[in-house]
Amino acid sequence: MEFWNQELETLESQKLRQLQFERLKKTILRVYQKVPHYRAKFQEAKVKPSDIKHLEDINKLPFTTKEDLYVDYPFGLVTLPVEKLIRLHTSSGTTGKPKAIFFSKKDINNSADIIARCLVMTGAQRGDILQNSMTYGLFTGAFVMHYGAEKVGILVIPAGPGNTERQITLMKDFGTTVLHITPSYALYVASVILDKGIDPRKDLKLKRAYLGAEPYSEETRKKIENMLGIEIYNCYGLTEMNGPGVGFECKYKAGLHIWEDNFLMEVINPESGEPVKDGEIGELVLTTLNREAMPLIRYRTRDLTRIIPEPCKCGRTHRRISRILGRSDDMFIVKGVNIFPQQIEQVLMSIKGVAQNYQIILESYDEMTVKVEIDKELFDGKIERLIKMKEEIIDKIRSATMVKPKVELLEPGTLPISEGKAKRVIDNRTI
Amino acid sequence: MKIKQLSIFLENKRGRLYEALSALAKEGINIRALSIADTSEFGILRLIVTEPEKAKEILEKNEFTVKIANVIAMAVADKPGGLAEALKYLYDANINIEYIYAFVEKSGEKAVVVLRTENLDKTISLLQQKDIKLLSWDDVLAL
Numbered sequence: 343m344e345f346w347n348q349e350l351e352t353l354e355s356q357k358l359r360q361l362q363f364e365r366l367k368k369t370i371l372r373v374y375q376k377v378p379h380y381r382a383k384f385q386e387a388k389v390k391p392s393d394i395k396h397l398e399d400i401n402k403l404p405f406t407t408k409e410d411l412y413v414d415y416p417f418g419l420v421t422l423p424v425e426k427l428i429r430l431h432t433s434s435g436t437t438g439k440p441k442a443i444f445f446s447k448k449d450i451n452n453s454a455d456i457i458a459r460c461l462v463m464t465g466a467q468r469g470d471i472l473q474n475s476m477t478y479g480l481f482t483g484a485f486v487m488h489y490g491a492e493k494v495g496i497l498v499i500p501a502g503p504g505n506t507e508r509q510i511t512l513m514k515d516f517g518t519t520v521l522h523i524t525p526s527y528a529l530y531v532a533s534v535i536l537d538k539g540i541d542p543r544k545d546l547k548l549k550r551a552y553l554g555a556e557p558y559s560e561e562t563r564k565k566i567e568n569m570l571g572i573e574i575y576n577c578y579g580l581t582e583m584n585g586p587g588v589g590f591e592c593k594y595k596a597g598l599h600i601w602e603d604n605f606l607m608e609v610i611n612p613e614s615g616e617p618v619k620d621g622e623i624g625e626l627v628l629t630t631l632n633r634e635a636m637p638l639i640r641y642r643t644r645d646l647t648r649i650i651p652e653p654c655k656c657g658r659t660h661r662r663i664s665r666i667l668g669r670s671d672d673m674f675i676v677k678g679v680n681i682f683p684q685q686i687e688q689v690l691m692s693i694k695g696v697a698q699n700y701q702i703i704l705e706s707y708d709e710m711t712v713k714v715e716i717d718k719e720l721f722d723g724k725i726e727r728l729i730k731m732k733e734e735i736i737d738k739i740r741s742a743t744m745v746k747p748k749v750e751l752l753e754p755g756t757l758p759i760s761e762g763k764a765k766r767v768i769d770n771r772t773i
Numbered sequence: 774m775k776i777k778q779l780s781i782f783l784e785n786k787r788g789r790l791y792e793a794l795s796a797l798a799k800e801g802i803n804i805r806a807l808s809i810a811d812t813s814e815f816g817i818l819r820l821i822v823t824e825p826e827k828a829k830e831i832l833e834k835n836e837f838t839v840k841i842a843n844v845i846a847m848a849v850a851d852k853p854g855g856l857a858e859a860l861k862y863l864y865d866a867n868i869n870i871e872y873i874y875a876f877v878e879k880s881g882e883k884a885v886v887v888l889r890t891e892n893l894d895k896t897i898s899l900l901q902q903k904d905i906k907l908l909s910w911d912d913v914l915a916l
Contacts (some may be wrong), residue, residue: 716782716838723780723840724871725810725817750814753784755836 345461345495347455350603351658358659360473363397363604365631370394370403373637380392380415380639400606400629401617405494406641408441414517416442422635433581440480443581446635450489453584456601458491460590463599463656464476464550464575468495468511471547471571475501475509475527476555482585483555487522490587496520506534513546516722521551522577522586525558525566532569538649543571552577554586557666557684561691565698582641589663597650597662604632608640609649620651625670626663642644644670646682674702674767676710681743683766687710689738695707695720695731699757704769711748712739718754774841774897774907778887779824781818782838785811793818796835802828804915805820806887819874821887823914829912837877843893846876846908847900848883856886862903868896878916880908885916 345351353361370391373380384390387404394400402526412421417424423723428447432440438690445453445739466472472491476483501512503524509531512518519529533540542548548570553563554577563574578589578598588605589598609618618624620669626643630698646669650662668682683702688713690696697715704710714735716728732749742748758765783789792807797804797820806821822828825841832839845879849855869891876885885908890896900907908916 716836719841721780721782721838723817723819723842725812726871728782728814728817729816751784752815753782753836753840756784 344462346459347608351459353659354605355659358602359397362606362631365603366397366400366606367391367394369629369631369633369637370639371633372421373419375640376418377417379646383410386689397606398476399671400608400640403640403663405510405627406638408582408642412439415439417444418768419638420444421652422446427635430480430556431485431581431585432480433482434613435480441582443482443582444635449584449636452632453486453495453587454489456584456604456745457486458493458579458586459601460552460587461491461520462554463498463592463658465591465593466491466494466496466550470494470519470549471497471499471517472520472522473499473501473509473516475503475521475523478502482579482581483721484522484565486579486585486587487552491520501691505588506531510535510540513542513548517547519547519549521572523550523551523553525562526556528553528566528574529562533698536569538642540568548572551607552586552590552611554578556670557668558578559688559691560665561562561688565691567578576674578645578663578666580643581643582638588628588708592654592656592658593653596654597664599654599658599660602660605629606631607649607661609647609663612642612646613646620649623648623664623667629693646670657695667740672767674704674710674769675707676704676745677708679744680746681710684737685758686747689735689742692715693731693734693738696735700766701757702767703766704771707771709748710745711750712750712759713750715752715754715757774845774901774909775893776821776846776908776910776913778842778844778889779818779820779822779828779832780840780842781820781832783811783816783818785814785816790818792835794838796827796831796837797822800827800831802831805878805913806874806876806885808848808872808887810872819872819887821876821913826896829867842846842889844887844889845896845900846885846913848885848908850862851879851882851884855884859886859903859905862899862905863890863896864897864898868899873900876916877906880906880912882915890902892895 347384355421382385383404388403427444431443449749474691546567551574567574575591576584579586589600608627612625626645627643630637647663668684697717700714735749805822809816829839849859871889872886873888
């Protein structure tokens with residue numbers, strides 16, 4: 343089985359656009375009629391639902407930002423009576439209140455159906471055993487994957503994150519074939535597996551893993567793939583848009599298909615709000631096209647990516663985006679230059695002798711310090727090599743970011759190990 | 774004629790050298806020679822100890838990063854020019870020295886120097902040809 347829903351997944355582009363437009367019109371009408379805040383926003387922008395005559399007219403509509411989610415909190419953007427809601431998920435707000443997203447029964451079912459497409463797209467099927475090492479809780483990540491996998495007929499182990507010993511025991515005892523996990527935790531679990539002398543190719547049945555919930559580089563993917571002998575698929579989502587499964591890689595692993603019958607995507611210049619040309623990097627903006635309880639119009643994801651306009655070899659007509667290149671929130675400024683942690687990570691992964699963990703420390707506006715652990719296995723006792731390696735790191739980061747960093751080499755195991763979202767940037771600047 | 778040396782990566786932070794040495798002391802490992810190469814943030818501690826394999830194990834258990842490397846221990850006359858004479862042979866033969874440091878103990882009337890070069894085998898045969906005394910592992914233990 344190659345497709346979960348072949349008809350929709352391979353719908354001819356023009357028909358797909360037509361379907362998008364029909365669903366967009368319905369969605370706009372729905373929020374205009376049922377959500378006072380949206381009606382007020384539209385009126386302020388002097389636009390009515392009837393002004394949307396083509397798909398492109400979407401840029402007449404105002405953006406939805408996370409601040410809008412706090413207006414008339416918590417039910418303000420909901421289009422159904424509360425008794426029709428069956429689930430709340432929240433997204434960790436760093437500024438006090440969480441973002442509250444509500445789902446109807448149809449919404450939950452639909453998000454599971456989208457995940458089913460994703461799983462089948464990567465070759466997973468009935469008979470697979472999925473160890474779900476994401477957090478079960480307010481965060482959507484684990485639940486949506488759980489329901490989607492059950493829908494396909496996959497046996498789900500609801501492991502949750504952490505307790506690495508138990509994770510490995512579960513893999514061994516039950517023959518886990520698929521992992522759903524964050525990249526930083528995957529790296530850690532993989533290194534523990536190898537430290538224990540377990541040969542994942544022989545002693546485990548792992549075939550593939552879905553990594554999401556935090557940005558990571560292509561180098562990190564290859565590293566974990568090599569450590570465990572598996573295929574890793576990039577997975578994108580956000581609680582505001584159902585959680586995982588908004589975008590997912592097919593077996594060609596060349597960008598993430600966005601399910602365009604469910605989400606209308608735009609990529610904009612985060613400063614001006616204007617669309618960028620197809621293929622240029624910008625902020626991803628998503629509109630839900632198939633959501634009942636809480637539709638969102640032109641939601642600013644803060645995630646940076648670019649559209650890959652070329653058709654994919656897998657035959658799916660839904661366009662792809664590149665892996666997430668960073669969050670505009672992660673971006674930090676040193677010496678007036680915009681820098682993303684992923685740029686630093688990419689450099690570190692390309693250097694032999696450096697271990698997996700790193701931290702960026704900011705103490706002032708014109709200096710960044712990169713702390714990185716040396717690789718135990720590659721330590722050869724020569725100080726010249728360490729000095730050379732440090733210089734190489736400095737040079738490469740400087741050419742990647744235009745800022746010359748301070749680099750500190752640390753003993754392995756010095757930096758905190760992350761079992762969730764890795765905290766890579768420590769910003770101690772006070773002003 | 775090669776002897777084993779421990780190289781330990783050390784971050785330049787308070788107490789790290791003490792922690793390494795006290796871990797060895799607790800297990801009765803005796804240090805025969807020691808040197809530190811350092812930069813402003815990190816350094817490498819080099820040790821010749823009585824039981825190198827066991828010492829490595831102890832240090833790794835204490836979360837140090839350790840590598841065992843081969844070095845040469847040579848005995849040179851304890852007088853002005855004693856070491857220079859030996860080094861001149863290496864210089865003439867175009868052999869580069871990676872690092873060098875001294876034992877505390879003497880071997881008879883001679884000073885003992887630890888030496889690591891880019892080519893240990895070539896260094897050993899050259900020094901033996903020139904009648905410079907190289908210490909065996911047993912010699913080192915007997916110091």
